[in-house]
Amino acid sequence: MAVTQLIGARIQRREDPRLVTGHGRFTDDRSPRGCCVLQVVRSPHPHARIRSIDTARAAAHPDVLRVLTAADFRSVLHGAMPVTPSFVAEKRQVPERFPIATEEVVYQGEPVAVVVARDRAAAVDAAEWVVVDYEPLPAVVDPIAALDPAGPRAHAGAPDNVCWDVTYTGGDVAGAFADAELVVHGRIVQQRLAPTPIEGRVVVAEHDPYDERMTIWLGSQNPHFIRLFVSQALQMAETQVRVVSRDVGGGFGSKISPYPEDYLVPAAAKLVGRPVKWVETRTEAMAGTTHGRGQVFEADVAVRRDGTLLGMRLTQTLDVGAYCGTFGAFQAVAVYMAPGAYRWRGVEGRTIGVLTNRVPTDPYRGAGRPEGTHLVERMVDLVARELGMDQAEVRRRNFVTAFPFTNPFGFVYDSGNYHGSLDLALAAVDYPSLRRRQAEGRAAGRYLGIGLSTYVEICGFGPSAPTAGATGGIALVEGAQVRVFPTGSVAVYVGTHAHGQGHDTTFAQIVADTLGVPMEQVELHHGDTDEGTGFGYGTYGSRSLSVGGMAVRGASLLVREKARRLAAHLLEAAEADVLVERGRFAVRGSPASSRSFQEVALAAYGANLPSGMEQGLEAVHYFDPANFVWPFGAHVCVVEVDPDTGQVTIERYVAVDDCGTVINPMIVEGQVQGGIAQGIAQALFEEVVYDPDSGQLRTGTLLDYLVPTMSELPVPECSRQVTPSPTNELGVKGVGEAGTIAASVAVINAICDALQPLGIRHVDMPASPDRLWQQLQEVRRP
Amino acid sequence: MAERVRLTINGVAREDLVEPRTLLVHYIREVAGLTGTHVGCDTSQCGACTVLVDGDAVKSCTAFAVQADGATITTIEGLARDGELHPLQQAFWDEHGLQCGYCTPGFIMASVKLLADTPEPSDDEIRIGLEGNLCRCTGYVNILKAVRTASRRMTEAGGAPTGGAAAGSAAARTAG
Ligand code: FES
Numbered sequence: 001m002a003v004t005q006l007i008g009a010r011i012q013r014r015e016d017p018r019l020v021t022g023h024g025r026f027t028d029d030r031s032p033r034g035c036c037v038l039q040v041v042r043s044p045h046p047h048a049r050i051r052s053i054d055t056a057r058a059a060a061h062p063d064v065l066r067v068l069t070a071a072d073f074r075s076v077l078h079g080a081m082p083v084t085p086s087f088v089a090e091k092r093q094v095p096e097r098f099p100i101a102t103e104e105v106v107y108q109g110e111p112v113a114v115v116v117a118r119d120r121a122a123a124v125d126a127a128e129w130v131v132v133d134y135e136p137l138p139a140v141v142d143p144i145a146a147l148d149p150a151g152p153r154a155h156a157g158a159p160d161n162v163c164w165d166v167t168y169t170g171g172d173v174a175g176a177f178a179d180a181e182l183v184v185h186g187r188i189v190q191q192r193l194a195p196t197p198i199e200g201r202v203v204v205a206e207h208d209p210y211d212e213r214m215t216i217w218l219g220s221q222n223p224h225f226i227r228l229f230v231s232q233a234l235q236m237a238e239t240q241v242r243v244v245s246r247d248v249g250g251g252f253g254s255k256i257s258p259y260p261e262d263y264l265v266p267a268a269a270k271l272v273g274r275p276v277k278w279v280e281t282r283t284e285a286m287a288g289t290t291h292g293r294g295q296v297f298e299a300d301v302a303v304r305r306d307g308t309l310l311g312m313r314l315t316q317t318l319d320v321g322a323y324c325g326t327f328g329a330f331q332a333v334a335v336y337m338a339p340g341a342y343r344w345r346g347v348e349g350r351t352i353g354v355l356t357n358r359v360p361t362d363p364y365r366g367a368g369r370p371e372g373t374h375l376v377e378r379m380v381d382l383v384a385r386e387l388g389m390d391q392a393e394v395r396r397r398n399f400v401t402a403f404p405f406t407n408p409f410g411f412v413y414d415s416g417n418y419h420g421s422l423d424l425a426l427a428a429v430d431y432p433s434l435r436r437r438q439a440e441g442r443a444a445g446r447y448l449g450i451g452l453s454t455y456v457e458i459c460g461f462g463p464s465a466p467t468a469g470a471t472g473g474i475a476l477v478e479g480a481q482v483r484v485f486p487t488g489s490v491a492v493y494v495g496t497h498a499h500g501q502g503h504d505t506t507f508a509q510i511v512a513d514t515l516g517v518p519m520e521q522v523e524l525h526h527g528d529t530d531e532g533t534g535f536g537y538g539t540y541g542s543r544s545l546s547v548g549g550m551a552v553r554g555a556s557l558l559v560r561e562k563a564r565r566l567a568a569h570l571l572e573a574a575e576a577d578v579l580v581e582r583g584r585f586a587v588r589g590s591p592a593s594s595r596s597f598q599e600v601a602l603a604a605y606g607a608n609l610p611s612g613m614e615q616g617l618e619a620v621h622y623f624d625p626a627n628f629v630w631p632f633g634a635h636v637c638v639v640e641v642d643p644d645t646g647q648v649t650i651e652r653y654v655a656v657d658d659c660g661t662v663i664n665p666m667i668v669e670g671q672v673q674g675g676i677a678q679g680i681a682q683a684l685f686e687e688v689v690y691d692p693d694s695g696q697l698r699t700g701t702l703l704d705y706l707v708p709t710m711s712e713l714p715v716p717e718c719s720r721q722v723t724p725s726p727t728n729e730l731g732v733k734g735v736g737e738a739g740t741i742a743a744s745v746a747v748i749n750a751i752c753d754a755l756q757p758l759g760i761r762h763v764d765m766p767a768s769p770d771r772l773w774q775q776l777q778e779v780r781r782p
Numbered sequence: 783m784a785e786r787v788r789l790t791i792n793g794v795a796r797e798d799l800v801e802p803r804t805l806l807v808h809y810i811r812e813v814a815g816l817t818g819t820h821v822g823c824d825t826s827q828c829g830a831c832t833v834l835v836d837g838d839a840v841k842s843c844t845a846f847a848v849q850a851d852g853a854t855i856t857t858i859e860g861l862a863r864d865g866e867l868h869p870l871q872q873a874f875w876d877e878h879g880l881q882c883g884y885c886t887p888g889f890i891m892a893s894v895k896l897l898a899d900t901p902e903p904s905d906d907e908i909r910i911g912l913e914g915n916l917c918r919c920t921g922y923v924n925i926l927k928a929v930r931t932a933s934r935r936m937t938e939a940g941g942a943p944t945g946g947a948a949a950g951s952a953a954a955r956t957a958g
C-alpha cells in the first residue's frame with residue numbers, strides 16, 4: 001500500500017462549503033431558458049378501469065401548451081419499464097408497465113395524464129380540469145389476503161397475484177429438524193416504509209432536435225442506468241442521451257430505479273418542443289415514490305436444549321406492489337441473509353412476491369438485509385427466552401468463528417470477528433451490571449430491556465459473475481478514469497454517485513495518497529454520463545468504496561506506474577530503482593536525484609519519452625471484486641418501557657461496527673449515526689398505512705408519516721473494530737447501510753426483553769405507545 | 783392580478799410583481815433566484831425552506847410572497863460576510879453536520895434564530911428549538927454538535943454572530 005497520510009484521516013468534506021452557503025446544485029435549482037412546468041394527473045383510486053379522459057377544458061387554458069395521455073406518449077416511448085431478475089430470476093408473472101396508465105390504474109398515484117404549461121399555477125389549475133371517468137374495481141390491499149384465490153386480482157384478468165414463489169434450500173434442513181430438541185416459531189411483520197429523502201424527485205429535460213440530443217437532469221443514485229433505460233424507451237442511442245445528477249438530497253434506495261416521470265418528462269420535452277420540468281411534491285412522493293420493506297415472515301427454528309442452532313425454515317411474503325419494482329426482487333436477499341452470523345446445518349427459505357394495489361416496493365436502505373437480520377436476531381432471542389438462556393450466550397455459542405466461511409446458501413463471508421465486536425459492545429454497557437439493574441428494577445415495577453443485534457451484511461455489489469445475471473446483463477463492477485494534466489492537476493471520474501456519502505472527499509483521499517500529491521490537486525467528478533467511463537454503476541448496497549473506491553485506486557496505480565517508468569527514463573535510472581515517496585520519484589540510494597510529480601506530468605506531454613511510451617498521463621480502470629464484502633458488528637440498545645402508557649425511552653444505544661479499513665472516520669461515523677436513526681425510526685415511528693377497506697393511502701404527508709425529529713432520537717455511542725477485508729487491497733468494506741440493518745431489531749429485542757416478565761413474547765413495528773398499550777391491555781386481561 | 787412587493791433580501795432592496803398566491807419560497811427561489819432555500823414538503827413539517835423574516839425564523843413555504851411586503855429577509859446566501867462563513871456554517875462544516883446538505887440551509891437559518899434568542903442553549907433547548915426541521919441523513923447527532931460548537935465559539939467571540947443577520951434583522955424589527 002502507498003504511504004498513507006490521508007487514508008484513515010478525519011478530513012473535512014470538500015462538498016460542504018457550497019452546501020452550507022446555499023450554493024448546492026440540486027436539480028430544481030436550474031431551469032433551461034423557456035422551461036415549462038409539467039403536472040401529473042394521478043389516479044385517486046387504488047384500482048379502476050379508465051372509461052375516458054376528457055382533456056378539452058384543460059387544453060383550452062391559455063397558458064397550457066399540451067395535455068398528454070398514454071396515446072400521445074406511445075408515439076415516443078417504446079417498450080415496458082424494466083424489471084431486473086435481482087435475487088429472483090424465476091418470476092411467474094411480471095405485469096407490463098408503461099410509464100402512464102392506458103386502460104387500467106393499479107395504484108393510487110399512478111399517472112393518467114400530464115399537463116404541460118407555461119408556469120406552475122397554470123399547470124396545477126389545468127390538471128384539476130382534466131376529467132377522468134373511472135370505474136372503480138376491487139382492490140388488493142393486503143399481501144396475505146392477496147394470496148386468497150377467491151379474492152380480487154391486482155390486475156384485472158390475472159390468474160392470481162403471485163409475482164414469484166421460490167424456495168431456496170441450503171444444507172441439511174431435514175436432518176436439522178429431525179435432530180431438534182425444540183422448535184421455536186416466530187411471525188415477524190416488516191411494515192411498509194417510505195424512504196423519504198428530504199429532496200423529492202425532480203426531472204428536467206431538454207431536447208435538441210438539430211443535434212438529436214436529449215439532456216435529462218434528475219436526482220439519481222445511478223445516472224448511467226437511467227440513461228440506458230430511458231434512451232432505449234426513446235429509441236435514441238445512448239450517445240444521444242445525457243443524464244446529469246448533481247447534488248442530490250438523499251436517496252436511501254428510492255432513487256435507483258427509473259420512475260414513470262423519468263420517461264414522461266423527456267418524452268413531453270420532445271412532444272412539446274420546449275424544455276420541461278417536473279417537481280415532485282411531498283404528497284406525490286408519499287404515494288408515488290417506491291416504498292421499502294412490506295414483508296411478513298413466518299419462521300421455525302430447530303435447536304438443541306443447550307442453545308445450539310440447527311436449522312431454520314422461513315417464508316417471506318413480500319408486498320411487491322402493483323408492478324414489480326425494477327430492483328424489487330432484491331429484497332428477497334432477506335432469505336439468503338437469514339442465517340446471519342451463525343452456523344446452521346441447514347436453512348430453507350421460501351420467498352413469495354405478491355402483487356397488491358399499492359405503489360411498488362423497491363430497495364430502501366439495507367433492502368432485504370435489515371429484514372433478514374431482524375428475523376434471525378429476533379429468532380435467536382426467542383430461542384434464548386424459551387430455553388431460559390442469556391441472549392448473549394446463545395449468540396456466542398453459535399457464532400461463525402473461522403473465515404472465510406461459506407453460509408448455507410453458498411455465500412462466502414470474507415472476514416469477521418463476531419465475538420470481538422460483541423465483547424466490545426457488552427463491555428461498553430457493562431452488561432452484567434445492566435442485568436443486575438434490570439432485575440432490581442423489575443422487582444420495583446420498572447421495565448428495563450436490553451436488546452442485542454449482532455449483524456452481518458452482504459454488500460459491495462459486484463462481483464461480475466453473479467451480478468450480471470441479476471441485472472439482466474450488466475455486471476456490477478465499477479469504472480474510474482484518472483487524468484493528469486501537464487501542470488500535474490488530477491481529474492478523477494467515477495461511475496458511483498454521492499448523495500450525502502462524501503465520496504468527493506473519500507476518493508480524493510485515496511487518489512492523493514496513491515499518487516502522493518496534495519488532496520487539493522485532485523478533483524472528483526461524478527453524476528454526468530457525458531464524462532468519464534462508458535458506463536457507471538451507481539451507488540447502492542454500500543458498494544461505492546469497496547468497488548468504486550477500488551476502481552479509483554486501480555486507475556491511480558496505473559497512472560503512478562506510468563509516471564514511475566517515465567521518471568526512471570528522465571532520471572536515467574533502472575525502473576526498479578525508482579521509488580515513489582510523497583509525490584516525488586527518487587532513485588534508490590541517491591535521494592538527491594528526483595523528479596516531482598508535476599515535472600513528470602509535464603514531461604508526459606513532451607517529446608522525451610522512453611521508446612514505446614505514448615504521450616499523456618491518464619488511465620481507466622474497471623474494478624471487478626472477487627467477492628462481496630461482509631461488514632458486521634454488535635449493537636446494544638437499552639430501553640425502559642412505561643407499562644402504563646406503552647412509552648419507550650431509549651436510555652443508551654451502543655454500536656460497535658466493523659467495516660474493515662476506514663478511509664475517513666468522520667464520514668463513517670456519520671453514516672452509522674444516520675443509519676441507526678432510520679433503523680430506530682422503523683422500530684418506533686414510521687409506517688405507511690393504507691386503509692384496509694378502501695385501499696386509500698392514509699399516511700400521505702409528513703403529518704401522518706412520522707419521520708423522527710431531533711427530539712425523538714438518542715445520541716448513539718459509536719465505536720469501531722477493524723477487521724480488514726481480504727477481498728480488496730485496501731481492506732475496505734461498506735458502511736452506508738450497517739446502522740439501519742442493525743438498529744431496528746436491537747430496539748425491538750430491547751422492548752421484548754423489557755416486557756418479558758409481563759408475558760409479552762413479541763412486538764411488531766412500529767412499537768408505538770398505542771400498539772404497546774394495546775398489547776399490555778391484552779396480557780393483563782384476566 | 784399581480785401585486786407589487788417591495789422587500790429587502792440579504793441587504794438588497796427589490797421590487798417585483800407577484801401573483802397573490804405565489805409562496806414566499808417560490809418567490810425567493812424563482813424570482814429572486816436564491817436557490818439555497820429548499821422545499822421538502824407541502825405541509826410545513828420539514829423546515830428546509832426556513833429563512834429569517836424580520837429576524838424571525840419563518841417557513842417560507844407557509845407564507846405568501848405578498849405577506850413579506852416591506853420585510854427584511856435573510857436567506858442562507860446572506861449569512862457569510864466578506865467570504866467568511868457564519869459561525870454556524872463553519873460549525874456545520876467542522877462537525878460534519880450535513881450529508882446530502884438539502885436540509886442544511888433550513889437548519890442553519892433556524893439555528894441562527896435559536897442562538898439569537900438563546901446564545902447558550904442546553905441540548906434539550908437545541909432539540910426543541912430545531913424540532914421543526916427534518917434531516918433524513920445525519921440522525922441529528924452532528925447537527926446538535928454543530929449548534930453547540932457554534933454557540934461556544936460565538937459566546938467566546940463576544941456574543942453577536944459575525945454574519946450580522948440577527949443583528950441586522952433586529953434593527954429591521956425596531957424600524958418596522
Ligand atoms: S418546505 Fe417548508 S416546511 Fe417543508
Ligand code: FES
Pocket residue numbers: 198249250500879880881882883884885886916917918919920
Ligand atoms: S443532510 Fe440530508 S437531509 Fe439533512
